[in-house]
Amino acid sequence: MADDTEANRERGIFIMIYLDYAAHTPVCDEVLKSFEEAARDFTGNPNSPHTPGVMAKKRLEEATENIAKILSAKKEEIIYTSGASESNNLAIKGIAKSYQRYGKHIITSFLEHASVTGPVAALKNEGYEVDFVNINKDGSVDLEHLKELLRDDTILVSIACVDSEIGAIQPIDKIYELVKTKPHCFFHVDATQAVGKIPVSFQNMDLMTLSGHKIYGITGIGVLLKKEQIMLEPLIHGGLSTTSFRSGTPALALCVSLESALAYTTGHLEEFYDKVREKNLLLRRALEKNKNIVINTPEDGSPFILNLSLKGVNTNALQAALDEKGICVATKSACCAVNTVSKPVYAMTKDKKLSLATLRISLSHMTTAEEIERFLDVFLEAIKG
Incomplete structure (x- = not known):
């Protein structure tokens, strides 16, 4: 230089x-090409019943099936969002509103991204009770402290798989085991800094967040994975989409670009x-x-x-x-x-x-x-x- x-x-x-790749990654050529082709070749709204709409819906379903396969999930468990911030907000607020009859206690940590601590703080202002689990000197969650914090009225534990500042990798399977000792408690994992970088399994999670622009994809597309039986109060209401949990016209080209970004990084x-x-x-x-x-x-x-x-x-x-x-x-x-x-x-x-x-x-x-x-x-x- x-x-x-x-x-x-x-x-x-x-x-x-x-x-500064943890903040944003450049879009790779394969992803851009997939976005361009989908935006150019599919003119219909995937929700429209005419031929262009049916063709667009078919391509969207194909992309969704491929994304689900890569993430070891079911296609019915995929909720497309605008990115990790929306996914985290939907997971946290959605669980809180849907399961408040069982309790209003939430556990998280000080390792979390602002899009986790932000909605948690907003819920606290609405009367929810929030506890922060201790962090060990090696950056891992203190499992004994988590065990002490868990209560019968705990409805959500939100812990990142890899936090965005120090990069500590959490014992997700062990945390899940503890969470599942409580009858109505769900485990949300922000995997934005993990997917496409280290092996990630959705098996021992209830909800999982990821974003395209962290894995050489395009800004504006993310996913919230949600186990089928779990209910969420939507953040966005207003019409037919790929799921009842998030309204809005499906962004086919963005979804296809995410499919390409996941294939590129996990491959x-x-x-x-x-x-x-x-x-x-x-x-x-x-x-x-x-x-x-x-x-x-x-x-x-x-x-x-x-x-x-x-x-x-x-x-x-x-x-x-x-x-x-x-x-x-x-x-x-x-x-x-x-x-x-x-x-x-x-x-x-x-x-x-x-x-x-x-x-x-x-x-x-x-x-x-x-x-x-x-x-x-x-x-x-x-x-x-």
Whole structure:
């Protein structure tokens, strides 16, 4: 990368090292092609009874069946949404409204995305009771504490499979076992940072969230998986769609693009994982030598995320300085407010200073060794002063 970064920007030849894939991934060519073909070739509304509508519905059903197969689910369990935020809101508010006759107690954690903690906070204002389960030093949910928190009137436990800031992978099967000891309690898993990156099974979940733009798909399409027997109060009312739980004209081209994105990422799961883990280890081994850097992501966490705390460093200023050099990283989740503590890091470390000075590096199979080396050169030089 040339040193005259600003001049390069102006000439339109700015070279960028993108290390914020947990926030957003670029759309792959296969996905774009599938979207374009579906948008061009199917002119009818899938809900219309005429021939173009029937053809569109047939293609939509095909995409839904393929998505269900990839996710080890039934096609009847798929609810298309606009993305993970809507899916999380629908899962949490939908369960709360549909099962409040059995109780109004909800359990979640401080590792969750704002689209989980937001609706939970809104429900608390409506009279629901919310508990936050403790987080162990390795970033995992404290199962003993969860067991203590569970009550007969608990109707929902919402825990991410992989959280978006520190990348801790949760023991989903063990959490599910605990949840199912209560008669009317459901387990919602935000798998947005897991699907297409690590093996994920819908078997030991009641509801599961994912989003297309995290797996080289298009922004604006997501899915909420919901076991067939579960009821949800819809967020959006107003007419026939692919399901009674979410109204709106089916976005066929977006659904087809999601089918393509899932096929692309899950079809290369081991290959992409190995490439990312290699780059993650390069970063870890270089950064752990610096006594002023604390690596928050556990060794057995997702290799796609590496979270750091930097002692005595203003990470917002550092992020801006790196951006000037063409290196894109995050301080926290893209949906978090600036100049606030990282709740996941604080939940794990109980250290306010460390949780105020975090940096998140998130990787892709497209990340090269040269990009890692360049990042390390610029980053380590920047934190010297």
